Amino acid sequence: MKKFVSILLVCFLISGCARQEIIDRIKILQCVSFDVQGDLFKSSGAYASYQKKERLRLITAEAETFSGVWLPQNTKSDHQIVTGQIRTFVISEKFARKSIQALAMGLLRDQSVSNNVTIVISKQEISTIMSEALKNPPFYLSDLIKQNMEKGSTPLTNAHFMLDQYYGEGQDVYLPVVDQDEKGLIHMDGVGVFYEDKLRLLLTDKESFLLRLLKEKSKTMTGAYEFRGRENEVYNIRILHGKRNISYKEKDSVIISLKLYIQLKELPKAKNVIRKSDLLELQHDIEQHFTSEISDMLKKFQMNAVDPIGFGELYRSNHRNWNEQEYKNKTYPNIKFEVNSEVIISQTGVGIGAE
Structure with a gap:
């Protein structure tokens, strides 16, 4: 009982010393x-x-x-x-x-x-x-x-x-x-x-989304994405989840592997996902789009000498004799990026492809 009273007394003393801020x-x-x-x-x-x-x-x-x-x-x-x-x-x-x-x-x-x-x-x-x-x-x-x-x-x-x-x-x-x-x-x-x-x-907003794909973990790799194909046709897809891996193959070569599970929302009228040939063609077109757009964005980063992805941080973790200025001035501008995109169409949406 005495122990309980002592603890209660300490609590009162502590609360009395606390700074009160009335809303x-x-x-x-x-x-x-x-x-x-x-x-x-x-x-x-x-x-x-x-x-x-x-x-x-x-x-x-x-x-x-x-x-x-x-x-x-x-x-x-x-x-x-x-x-x-x-x-x-x-x-x-x-x-x-x-x-x-x-x-x-x-x-x-x-x-x-x-x-x-x-x-x-x-x-x-x-x-x-x-x-x-x-x-x-x-x-x-x-x-x-x-x-x-x-x-x-x-x-x-x-x-x-x-x-x-x-x-x-x-x-x-x-x-x-x-x-x-x-x-x-x-x-x-x-x-x-x-x-x-x-x-x-x-x-741009599109480049922002691509940056997000390269930066975030697989659990948060979701969102809607819209783009125009080779013949100016509109594609609207939803990324359900995905994986990405970035690694140095050599000192001046980086491999980026992107695997996306997607849902088709809006497609060109000429495409019919019921036909396997059309579905494979769609898959190839979407993969080519991501590979091309990411490659162009990475070149823009190099031209402007910026590295929001953190390729330098990955390089530093694998090289003991790291020198930031030498990397920025000599290594980063000459890196060759190899982007590999893989798309798995998990859902085609209700009614897509139906005549």
Whole structure:
């Protein structure tokens, strides 16, 4: 009994020392944007307004340092600003092309910001993206990004991945891109790839999906994909699951093997999957398409001296005398890629091929 009383007393003492943060007496930032203007960092933070009719409200600030924006934001707030629940960082394309060094250092040093926070590049002005986000539920932007990483064409990434790519050797940073359509709706629009700390290359939505296939594990290798064939006919398929393997055959030769299990959704009218010859031809055309598109994308990476796949990291793990600059300047530009695509049509869809 005395032991139980002692434990209960300790619990009371511990709880009494804990810092209380009442929900309606703090401002919990959920989405933060960053832009640059000259030598200044411009930031906007969206927070839930529990005492107002608005779902989200903005608080803005400027500072000469990246982490310094929190101080002027606090001076404009009637309650303490809390950063522990931030789900999304939005950076302008101008910010990304200038340098993300301050962003990487800020994330590394600020332990209150989760490693799961997603970072996206905005093609539009930051103010228009944030204004549109305010019209939606509190976690709309982070949920949009998450959904496209799980089911769409956006490869998985977050602050943890970005910091590993930025500070690690043999790989380059890539971040998702958001844009707005003619009606102002926010949508995912490919991926931005960095050379060192500057944005160098913007990938299309299709290339973003191919990057995802080469980066992710077999369990998450799913999603819809549409392309035009040799005669401009439209193919719409769904990847159910797959496997990929990347290995160095020699010092300057890399073999990429891709095996995809797919479902046929929409096919050219001239094709009939009931006929075995047509089914085999479809299978061959889809395999050739993936082989060609991935090969072209890898050549684009070499031409721009970027390595979002991480071929350098794989090379470093197999070579004791690793030198990053020598690899970037001599080895990587001369690598010959051999892409082998295998497609297994697991499902043809109800009614496809029927006359």
